[in-house]
Each structure stands twice: as C-alpha cells, then as structure tokens.
Amino acid sequence: EDKVVQSPLSLVVHEGDTVTLNCSYEVTNFRSLLWYKQEKKAPTFLFMLTSSGIEKKSGRLSSILDKKELFSILNITATQTGDSAVYLCAVNNNDMRFGAGTRLTVKP
Amino acid sequence: DTEVTQTPKHLVMGMTNKKSLKCEQHMGHRAMYWYKQKAKKPPELMFVYSYEKLSINESVPSRFSPECPNSSLLNLHLHALQPEDSALYLCASSQDRGGFSYEQYFGPGTRLTVT
Numbered sequence: 001e002d003k004v005v006q007s008p009l010s011l012v013v014h015e016g017d018t019v020t021l022n023c024s025y026e027v028t029n030f031r032s033l034l035w036y037k038q039e040k041k042a043p044t045f046l047f048m049l050t051s052s053g054i055e056k057k058s059g060r061l062s063s064i065l066d067k068k069e070l071f072s073i074l075n076i077t078a079t080q081t082g083d084s085a086v087y088l089c090a091v092n093n094n095d096m097r098f099g100a101g102t103r104l105t106v107k108p
Numbered sequence: 109d110t111e112v113t114q115t116p117k118h119l120v121m122g123m124t125n126k127k128s129l130k131c132e133q134h135m136g137h138r139a140m141y142w143y144k145q146k147a148k149k150p151p152e153l154m155f156v157y158s159y160e161k162l163s164i165n166e167s168v169p170s171r172f173s174p175e176c177p178n179s180s181l182l183n184l185h186l187h188a189l190q191p192e193d194s195a196l197y198l199c200a201s202s203q204d205r206g207g208f209s210y211e212q213y214f215g216p217g218t219r220l221t222v223t
Binding site (some may be wrong): 096 | 152
C-alpha cells in the first residue's frame with residue numbers, strides 16, 4: 001500500500017529558529033514529490049522535486065529529495081510568525097498522495 | 109494568471125437538497141481535480157479529469173457527481189448528502205496529468221456544511 005509519512009506531526013518554535021520537516025514515502029511509480037503550505041484555506045505550492053540531491057531554494061525555504069532512501073526534507077531558516085501553517089508533503093505517482101502534514105507554530 | 113476560483117465559498121445544505129460546486133481556471137491546464145478535506149486532515153483525492161474525461165474516481169459515493177463541461181470548468185453536483193460529508197472541498201488544476209511531473213494549483217475551496 002502506498003504511503004506518505006510526515007514528521008513531526010506538530011512543532012512549536014520561536015522566531016529566528018531553524019526547522020527541518022521530514023517526509024518519507026513508499027509508493028509505486030514515483031514521479032515527483034511536492035511540498036505545500038496550508039494556512040486557513042487552499043494549499044499553496046512551495047517546491048516540486050524530481051531528482052535526488054538537487055536542492056531547491058526559495059528565500060528562507062529549501063528542500064531536497066533522496067530517492068534512494070525515499071525521503072525529503074523541508075528546511076526553514078530564521079523562522080517568522082508568518083511561517084506558522086501546516087506543511088503538506090505530497091507524492092505524485094499517477095495520483096497525488098498527501099502526508100498528514102506537519103503543523104508548525106512559530107512564537108514571537 | 110495562476111488562479112483557480114471556486115464558488116460558492118460557503119454552502120449550507122440539507123440532506124434532501126441538490127446543489128453544485130463550481131471551479132474555474134484559465135491557465136490552459138488540461139487536468140482538474142476534486143479533493144475533500146476534513147478538519148486537521150490532509151486533502152483526499154476524489155476525482156481526476158484529464159482532457160475533460162474522467163480518469164480517476166476514488167470510490168466516491170454516487171451522491172457526488174462530477175462534471176467537466178469544458179477544459180476550464182469543473183463542477184461537483186451534490187445530492188442527498190450526509191452530515192459526515194461536511195468538509196472543505198478543494199479544486200485543483202495542473203498542466204497535465206501525465207508526463208514526468210507536474211504541480212497542482214489549488215482553489216480556495218468551498219466549505220460545505222450538511223445539516
């Protein structure tokens with residue numbers, strides 16, 4: 001059975017901290033792994049990863065994929081209160097399978 | 109324009125009502141999706157349309173009936189729903205369903221309450 005597992009499920013940090021969110025997967029016909037940020041409504045797209053070892057970066061966020069060990073990490077440096085959200089990992093394998101998400105709370 | 113729009117934003121309906129959710133995108137995407145998301149849970153895929161044809165139905169009850177009138181529009185017709193169907197219904201689109209990889213753009217969702 002295909003599965004996508006995120007950890008931790010929730011995380012509380014203070015502004016300025018660096019966080020690492022994890023996503024591991026076991027799926028057939030892997031095509032890509034995507035990270036989304038969800039605040040109150042729709043998930044907003046962050047990164048799509050298809051190749052191992054190539055870091056994607058956008059401002060304070062970065063992500064990398066390891067297709068041998070079947071996981072990805074999302075790093076956020078110098079966290080801000082606006083980073084508080086649920087971060088969803090999804091794997092595209094003909095369908096889109098989402099992990100349960102990591103709820104990040106950044107305190108002032 | 110990377111926007112997916114959904115109407116209505118909120119919907120309250122009784123178990124005997126018939127209503128429809130609408131989704132629209134003008135990005136030229138050829139794949140469109142319906143997801144259901146319960147509180148504090150990840151989105152769950154319901155239906156996938158690819159080139160206006162239904163390609164995936166994830167064992168969704170028949171009281172949910174999708175329709176894709178053209179490449180920009182996606183509807184979800186609702187009939188005889190149950191209170192447990194109350195959820196956020198998200199529409200998404202992507203360039204294509206096939207190919208090596210794609211990213212999905214989500215609409216803001218319709219929050220549905222069944223009374």
